[in-house]
Amino acid sequence: MNMQPGSASADPKIIVALDYPQPAPALALVAQLQPGLCRLKVGKELFTASGPRLVEQLMGYGFEVFLDLKFHDIPHTVAQACKAAAAMGVWMVNVHALGGRRMMEAAHEALQQMSRPPKLIAVTVLTSMGPEDLADLGIETSPADLVLRLARLAHASGLDGVVCSAQEAALLRREFGPGFCLVTPGIRPPQAGTDDQARVMTPRAALENGSSHLVIGRPITRASSPLQALQEISQEIGGMK
Numbered sequence: 001m002n003m004q005p006g007s008a009s010a011d012p013k014i015i016v017a018l019d020y021p022q023p024a025p026a027l028a029l030v031a032q033l034q035p036g037l038c039r040l041k042v043g044k045e046l047f048t049a050s051g052p053r054l055v056e057q058l059m060g061y062g063f064e065v066f067l068d069l070k071f072h073d074i075p076h077t078v079a080q081a082c083k084a085a086a087a088m089g090v091w092m093v094n095v096h097a098l099g100g101r102r103m104m105e106a107a108h109e110a111l112q113q114m115s116r117p118p119k120l121i122a123v124t125v126l127t128s129m130g131p132e133d134l135a136d137l138g139i140e141t142s143p144a145d146l147v148l149r150l151a152r153l154a155h156a157s158g159l160d161g162v163v164c165s166a167q168e169a170a171l172l173r174r175e176f177g178p179g180f181c182l183v184t185p186g187i188r189p190p191q192a193g194t195d196d197q198a199r200v201m202t203p204r205a206a207l208e209n210g211s212s213h214l215v216i217g218r219p220i221t222r223a224s225s226p227l228q229a230l231q232e233i234s235q236e237i238g239g240m241k
Contacts, residue, residue, distance in 0.1 A: 013207065013237060014038040014230065015066055015183070017217035023050040027057065032226045035062035037234050039091060041215055043068040055088050064091035066183075066215075070123050072096035075106035082107045086114040092183075094163060097122035097150035104157035119181060121161040122154035124168075127186035144168050148175065155180060166206035166214075173210030185215040189233060203237050 016038045020026040026046055040063045042055060047069060058065050067090045071078045078095055085093040095107050104122060111117035124147040125134070131142060139146060147168045152175070154162050161181025164172060169182045184206050203214050216233065223229035 012036065012038050012234075013211075013213055014203075014220075014233060015041050015213050015215045016220050016230070017041045017043065017068075017185075017215055018046055019043060019217050019221070020046050021049060022046075023054045023057075026050075026054070029221055029226055030058060030061060030063065033063075033230060034227070035064075037230050039064045039066060039213075041066045041068050044070070052088050055090060059089055066090070066092040066094075067118075068094060070094055070096050071107070072099045073103070075103045078103050079106040079110035082120065083110045083114065086111055086116070086118050089116070090118050092119040092121060094121045094123055095159075097124050097154050097162065101153055101157050104154060104159055108158035119160045121163060121181055121183055122150065122157075122159050123163045124150040124154075125165070127165045127184075144171065148172065151176070161212065166201035166209050166211050169206065169210035182210055182212045183215060184211040184213070187214045187216045187219075189219050189229075189236070203233050207237055 014037065016033065018026045018029065018040055023046070030040065040058055042058070042065055046054065047067070055065050055067065067085050071081045072095065078099065082093055095104060097104065108120060111120055125143045129143065134141065134143060134146065147164050148171060151162045151164065151172050155176055161183060162172070163183045163185065165186055166184040169184055172180065172182055187201060187203055187206055189202060201209065203216070206214055220226050220229045
């Protein structure tokens with residue numbers, strides 16, 4: 001585990017997405033990173049393959065974990081799933097805002113019963129979706145308008161924040177103030193490609209736009225030196241709150 005001194009933060013802004021099909025390559029990547037520079041995101045594919053044991057390993061290495069399973073089910077089922085995630089000790093867990101008010105309120109209430117509840121945030125509109133994708137679903141509104149509507153519902157339901165595109169972060173920051181957590185995927189350094197993300201922004205621009213935390217995958221995980229890529233991004237955003 002790389003533990004170089006100097007640039008570590010008590011609240012790292014970068015969340016490295018561990019988008020791997022199996023635990024071995026994820027653990028090999030994590031061994032090159034520093035807990036003081038980033039948190040880690042475990043999504044559906046890796047969690048399905050590896051389960052809670054991997055999450056426990058990552059936390060044992062000193063990393064805080066965002067469990068990105070986007071729960072979306074009946075209120076009771078989602079509430080119980082969130083409690084199970086909290087029992088693992090994860091830093092953050094998420095639900096789909098499209099699950100509605102009762103589902104989000106049930107998740108929030110369930111976590112308030114825990115001694116150390118994780119942050120609870122809601123997914124609004126996936127960053128891979130544009131206006132055409134919403135139209136296919138019969139939603140005749142812009143991604144930004146739908147994001148705002150769902151964010152208002154999440155905020156009213158007691159959630160800590162939302163997942164959104166960095167392009168919507170400024171609007172949400174003005175709407176909800178500094179305490180609402182805005183987690184933004186689709187972050188790409190200036191020299192990186194957009195891959196399959198439709199709405200992207202550079203790390204510094206995203207934070208200037210109001211983002212709280214930046215989810216970054218391939219620009220770090222596929223770099224020839226993941227630690228160097230992480231350090232360069234950390235330096236780019238150094239000192240930003």
